Amino acid sequence: ARRLPGHGRAPWGGMKHMRLAHNPANGRIYFLGGDYSGPGGYQSGRNEVYSYSVLDDEWREEHPYCGPAGTVQPSHPDEVGWVYDTKRSLFWVLPGYMGGPQGNCAASTLVRGEIMTFDPAARQWSRTRRKDLSPSTAGSKTFAQYDPITDSLIRFAYAQVETYDIQADSWSVRKNAFNARLGYEYTAFDPKGRRIYAISPLESRLYAYNIDKKTLAPVSDTPPVGARPGFTRPVWDPVNSVLLWFQFVSSEATGKFHVYHPATNTWERDLPIHQPEGLGVRGSNVVFDPLQNVLLLLGGTGEPNPHLFLYRYGAGART
Numbered sequence: 001a002r003r004l005p006g007h008g009r010a011p012w013g014g015m016k017h018m019r020l021a022h023n024p025a026n027g028r029i030y031f032l033g034g035d036y037s038g039p040g041g042y043q044s045g046r047n048e049v050y051s052y053s054v055l056d057d058e059w060r061e062e063h064p065y066c067g068p069a070g071t072v073q074p075s076h077p078d079e080v081g082w083v084y085d086t087k088r089s090l091f092w093v094l095p096g097y098m099g100g101p102q103g104n105c106a107a108s109t110l111v112r113g114e115i116m117t118f119d120p121a122a123r124q125w126s127r128t129r130r131k132d133l134s135p136s137t138a139g140s141k142t143f144a145q146y147d148p149i150t151d152s153l154i155r156f157a158y159a160q161v162e163t164y165d166i167q168a169d170s171w172s173v174r175k176n177a178f179n180a181r182l183g184y185e186y187t188a189f190d191p192k193g194r195r196i197y198a199i200s201p202l203e204s205r206l207y208a209y210n211i212d213k214k215t216l217a218p219v220s221d222t223p224p225v226g227a228r229p230g231f232t233r234p235v236w237d238p239v240n241s242v243l244l245w246f247q248f249v250s251s252e253a254t255g256k257f258h259v260y261h262p263a264t265n266t267w268e269r270d271l272p273i274h275q276p277e278g279l280g281v282r283g284s285n286v287v288f289d290p291l292q293n294v295l296l297l298l299g300g301t302g303e304p305n306p307h308l309f310l311y312r313y314g315a316g317a318r319t
Contacts, residue, residue, distance in 0.1 A: 013037030015299030045076030076100030081144025
């Protein structure tokens with residue numbers, strides 16, 4: 001466990017709904033939106049952008065709460081798609097749920113309902129003038145993945161998969177053959193296997209979207225979830241080629257942990273969670289850092305969680 005630095009220097013308080021994405025160019029993890037305390041108190045849909053280096057245990061504010069005059073930024077992103085584009089070396093944000101007040105930055109322009117980009121080198125937002133698909137239902141489209149092979153952004157929505165072709169500036173939609181409602185769930189992208197995974201909490205089933213065949217289908221039952229939508233948080237571990245799932249259990253000090261092996265279609269269930277300092281391992285925001293080969297977990301919806309937890313599954317076959 002590592003201690004978070006506190007208010008105004010990193011996300012803090014009852015942190016939830018933040019979007020975390022790894023930047024392979026500089027090895028840092030970038031945090032967008034969500035709910036947490038900052039200067040001015042607790043708020044749904046924070047405007048800042050923070051980054052964190054697992055290697056150096058160092059936090060940095062990449063963009064302030066309100067940008068300078070003449071600049072643009074998303075208006076209070078709470079639950080949105082947030083992905084790194086390896087082709088253009090920038091981040092994309094797809095509007096999901098945008099919370100908070102709309103007009104409390106006097107100088108910068110707050111943008112709602114549009115696809116935007118963030119340049120981590122220049123630390124600057126740009127307005128693309130590209131429209132989202134069906135903005136009226138954006139609240140049920142809260143995660144996304146970037147596929148470099150098709151140069152597209154892919155997200156799950158209510159009973160469908162939506163793909164945005166960046167070059168063509170166009171959307172395509174495929175209805176699900178199964179009655180899966182995955183728009184609120186974390187998605188995990190296996191780039192080599194060409195699959196995007198998500199867990200249906202009401203069914204306790206793992207689904208996989210085959211990017212090349214454009215099909216979504218269940219691949220396995222999961223350990224019982226027993227939670228309402230929005231409470232499954234699997235991440236892909238590309239070093240060990242497994243799906244890591246820290247199962248957040250709100251009524252317990254420590255969650256549960258499971259590992260899925262696609263090669264054998266098997267689960268390691270309820271693995272022991274041993275924390276050397278004796279802390280209860282909990283958190284509601286998760287991401288994987290492939291350069292440091294660790295899962296990063298932090299946050300929570302109850303009392304403030306002052307710790308950031310790191311977990312390594314195995315040495316893997318690093319490439």
